[in-house]
Amino acid sequence: MAPLTSIRTSNGKLEIVNQLLLPHTTEFLEINTVEEAHDAIKSMKIRGAPAIASLASLSLSYHLTKALTASPSPDFLASPEALAAHVEQILAFLYTARPTAVNLGAATRRLQNNLSASLTAQSSARAIADTLIAEGKLIADEDVGRNKEMSKSGGDWLLKHVGSENTGSGLNVMTVCNTGSLATSGYGTALGLITYLHETGKLEKAYYTQTTPYHQGSRLTALELQTLKIPSVMLCDTMVGSLFQHHNIHAVAVGADRIARNGDTANKIGTYNAAVLAARHGIPFIVVAPISTVDLDVADGSGIPIEQRPAIEACLVRGALHTGAESSDEQAVVMITPRGLEGIYNPSFDVTPAELITAIVTEKGVAVRKDGEKTFDLSAIVPMSRDAVYIAVHGGAGMHSYSLEKEIKQALRLACKEALKISEQGTTLRHNELHDGAAPNPNRMALAMVGEAIAVLEDDTCLNAGYGSNLTLEGTVECDAAIMDGVSGDFGSVGAVSGVKNPIRLARAVLEHSKILDPLGRVPPLYETLVSEGAHAFAIANSADRAIETVIPDSLISPKARNDWVKWKTRLTSSQSMAAGSLTDIQDTVGAVAFQNAEAVAAAVSSGGILLKHPGRIGEAAIFGAGCWAEHFADARLSIACSISGEYIVRAMLARAIADAFRSAVASKNDTDPHDILEHVLLHSFWVPCQNRGIVDPDVGVLLLTAEEEELKTHGWYPIFSVDETNQIEVRLWCAFTTPSMAIAYASSVSTTPKVRHASKRNNVVHAPQTQVLRRPKNTDSSRTSEPRIFITAVPM
Numbered sequence: 001m002a003p004l005t006s007i008r009t010s011n012g013k014l015e016i017v018n019q020l021l022l023p024h025t026t027e028f029l030e031i032n033t034v035e036e037a038h039d040a041i042k043s044m045k046i047r048g049a050p051a052i053a054s055l056a057s058l059s060l061s062y063h064l065t066k067a068l069t070a071s072p073s074p075d076f077l078a079s080p081e082a083l084a085a086h087v088e089q090i091l092a093f094l095y096t097a098r099p100t101a102v103n104l105g106a107a108t109r110r111l112q113n114n115l116s117a118s119l120t121a122q123s124s125a126r127a128i129a130d131t132l133i134a135e136g137k138l139i140a141d142e143d144v145g146r147n148k149e150m151s152k153s154g155g156d157w158l159l160k161h162v163g164s165e166n167t168g169s170g171l172n173v174m175t176v177c178n179t180g181s182l183a184t185s186g187y188g189t190a191l192g193l194i195t196y197l198h199e200t201g202k203l204e205k206a207y208y209t210q211t212t213p214y215h216q217g218s219r220l221t222a223l224e225l226q227t228l229k230i231p232s233v234m235l236c237d238t239m240v241g242s243l244f245q246h247h248n249i250h251a252v253a254v255g256a257d258r259i260a261r262n263g264d265t266a267n268k269i270g271t272y273n274a275a276v277l278a279a280r281h282g283i284p285f286i287v288v289a290p291i292s293t294v295d296l297d298v299a300d301g302s303g304i305p306i307e308q309r310p311a312i313e314a315c316l317v318r319g320a321l322h323t324g325a326e327s328s329d330e331q332a333v334v335m336i337t338p339r340g341l342e343g344i345y346n347p348s349f350d351v352t353p354a355e356l357i358t359a360i361v362t363e364k365g366v367a368v369r370k371d372g373e374k375t376f377d378l379s380a381i382v383p384m385s386r387d388a389v390y391i392a393v394h395g396g397a398g399m400h401s402y403s404l405e406k407e408i409k410q411a412l413r414l415a416c417k418e419a420l421k422i423s424e425q426g427t428t429l430r431h432n433e434l435h436d437g438a439a440p441n442p443n444r445m446a447l448a449m450v451g452e453a454i455a456v457l458e459d460d461t462c463l464n465a466g467y468g469s470n471l472t473l474e475g476t477v478e479c480d481a482a483i484m485d486g487v488s489g490d491f492g493s494v495g496a497v498s499g500v501k502n503p504i505r506l507a508r509a510v511l512e513h514s515k516i517l518d519p520l521g522r523v524p525p526l527y528e529t530l531v532s533e534g535a536h537a538f539a540i541a542n543s544a545d546r547a548i549e550t551v552i553p554d555s556l557i558s559p560k561a562r563n564d565w566v567k568w569k570t571r572l573t574s575s576q577s578m579a580a581g582s583l584t585d586i587q588d589t590v591g592a593v594a595f596q597n598a599e600a601v602a603a604a605v606s607s608g609g610i611l612l613k614h615p616g617r618i619g620e621a622a623i624f625g626a627g628c629w630a631e632h633f634a635d636a637r638l639s640i641a642c643s644i645s646g647e648y649i650v651r652a653m654l655a656r657a658i659a660d661a662f663r664s665a666v667a668s669k670n671d672t673d674p675h676d677i678l679e680h681v682l683l684h685s686f687w688v689p690c691q692n693r694g695i696v697d698p699d700v701g702v703l704l705l706t707a708e709e710e711e712l713k714t715h716g717w718y719p720i721f722s723v724d725e726t727n728q729i730e731v732r733l734w735c736a737f738t739t740p741s742m743a744i745a746y747a748s749s750v751s752t753t754p755k756v757r758h759a760s761k762r763n764n765v766v767h768a769p770q771t772q773v774l775r776r777p778k779n780t781d782s783s784r785t786s787e788p789r790i791f792i793t794a795v796p797m
């Protein structure tokens with residue numbers, strides 16, 4: 001007999017089986033709106049972590065499909081921005097339907113990313129809707145395939161682990177709750193494993209608990225096993241200990257609603273009891289769940305939000321009327337407690353500590369605890385760790401004096417450390433958002449990381465940003481800064497602003513403000529770049545809630561900056577000739593690039609600009625597309641920060657030009673090396689145009705972070721990003737420069753010690769293991785030359 005189904009999509013209709021009425025009545029409910037989908041999930045007409053994610057995704061697909069054929073066309077299809085606002089609202093709403101199962105959040109985030117990628121690619125509203133429709137359907141469809149994969153690998157692992165000599169005529173496996181085709185888009189997780197053993201003739205019997213108070217075991221698992229003709233035995237939850245004492249149970253297999261970074265697992269209430277008893281009896285306890293159930297943002301089980309169901313649900317039982325031998329399809333809900341009972345404890349889930357779990361099975365493989373360890377290291381099976389935060393900073397390209405090298409390294413190291421601290425705090429922040437019921441902004445942490453890293457560099461006297469900036473012709477400090485959110489494409493910048501301690505915080509405030517809808521409906525955003533007095537006034541207006549500190553402008557002048565200014569101003573006014581290129585060698589813009597979890601990406605830059613610049617001059621650090629760029633497109637992410645010759649970088653729109661080149665390489669699926677792309681862009685979009693305008697050997701520095709998040713091998717092509725031998729995504733930091741030196745530091749949650757490299761022409765440093773691929777030029781002549789010299793270094797993060 002065909003397996004049961006929780007969702008049916010035929011004849012253009014989206015329907016679910018009302019699981020509240022099963023097993024006695026099979027009623028299909030049509031889901032016509034996202035509100036109906038939300039209600040069905042909340043009221044548990046559909047339940048099961050993967051199934052609710054599938055319904056949420058499909059409800060958006062159906063909503064958009066109807067909109068595309070509606071006449072007149074709804075207002076939200078009038079523009080990509082209107083569609084984005086509409087879809088974001090729907091996703092935030094769907095996300096709040098139930099709190100514990102992470103799959104729902106993973107699905108809404110994935111749809112949000114899909115939306116952002118289409119927006120960045122400047123697709124039309126209708127094309128964006130089409131892409132979202134396909135993605136929503138894909139989320140639902142791919143569930144079945146991966147369930148089969150994990151069921152097989154879990155089943156095979158179990159047979160190997162338990163050993164055929166112990167199994168006799170097959171395995172006896174106990175499960176909790178319902179994890180079959182009703183809880184998923186098909187086949188199931190833990191029940192899928194049991195089904196696989198049955199299909200391959202390796203199952204003796206399945207045992208399942210009733211799973212009170214909602215009885216998903218005795219109502220739903222019973223029905224599924226009966227339908228599939230799998231030999232099985234039901235037991236009350238209180239009988240698990242007795243079962244283990246008196247029967248030869250080979251394993252317990254359960255599903256999961258959320259798995260924390262250390263392997264602690266939230267699943268239906270009663271799972272923890274079963275795990276404790278399994279440990280007592282030495283029975284392997286296996287969790288079977290898709291990768292999307294692993295939430296690496298949550299360090300351990302204490303961070304998993306546990307849904308408390310309404311107390312009344314624990315007092316009521318629904319079923320078919322049963323009067324003696326008579327059976328009836330008529331259903332009734334009866335109360336099994338005294339009326340008006342107070343003091344009812346009714347959590348829907350409990351958390352099984354990792355130390356009680358023998359193995360976690362996903363579609364990517366089986367994770368086991370290492371000998372003697374109480375927790376899991378899931379990094380081997382999670383392709384792009386959600387907890388993997390990466391930060392890299394640079395102190396500018398140019399000529400860094402050896403006497404300052406130690407100080408520069410210290411500043412860069414501190415910037416990385418502060419960014420990592422933010423990422424730790426950010427986890428708490430996200431939990432709060434979850435508890436508030438609001439949709440998390442996955443990019444908030446990445447933005448905060450680059451912002452705070454830059455703030456550290458601004459505070460340090462040895463770098464040309466914030467305090468210690470180069471002075472203008474008038475001897476004042478005027479700063480530029482910009483920050484970009486690579487998920488939404490939001491951008492904020494300030495230019496030629498004085499009297500603000502951390503211009504980057506002001507740029508971040510501008511970015512946040514640019515998202516506020518205008519009450520008069522003026523074209524949004526009303527601003528994303530503010531300059532000079534206007535920027536300063538905005539800083540004062542927003543100082544309270546955005547931690548923007550306004551200061552006496554001259555307090556940002558460092559003694560060194562003052563000395564440099566006096567020296568060069570004197571030369572200028574006395575018409576002394578300057579050594580060729582010597583002044584330009586000390587123009588630096590600092591930059592930061594960051595990734596956080598599987599989707600977040602951000603970039604930021606800050607600069608005091610050129611020494612002796614004209615007051616009011618704005619450089620690349622304030623201009624959209626020039627100094628920094630962050631983007632999440634198709635399967636890849638980029639974060640870029642450029643430095644040094646502002647005017648030339650602006651002309652080249654350099655950061656964006658690099659992203660454009662990477663994007664088209666990914667789109668064309670060319671087997672292209674990032675080294676070649678960087679070199680090509682720097683040569684043809686920057687260096688050659690400069691030469692054509694008579695600028696010999698122009699200076700530039702680029703810091704670039706790359707990652708590919710899908711499993712490339714499944715696509716059969718290896719474009720610009722690499723995977724290592726374990727098929728993990730490799731995040732790499734690229735550093736390209738034409739100047740004598742460029743100082744960088746980088747750190748990640750994988751290796752929490754920031755590393756500082758000071759790449760210099762003189763000692764010809766090339767970082768392992770990419771030396772040979774990077775093809776660093778041999779010419780290290782320090783004089784300016786019309787021969788292009790671009791040095792490129794790659795660092796695996």
Ligand SMILES: CSC[C@@H](O)[C@@H](O)C(=O)COP(=O)(O)O
Nearest residue numbers: 047048049179183255256267268
């Ligand atoms: C396969 S989904 C995870 C299950 O193990 C289980 O806990 C479950 O079905 C989810 O709970 P539910 O409250 O029924 O939606």
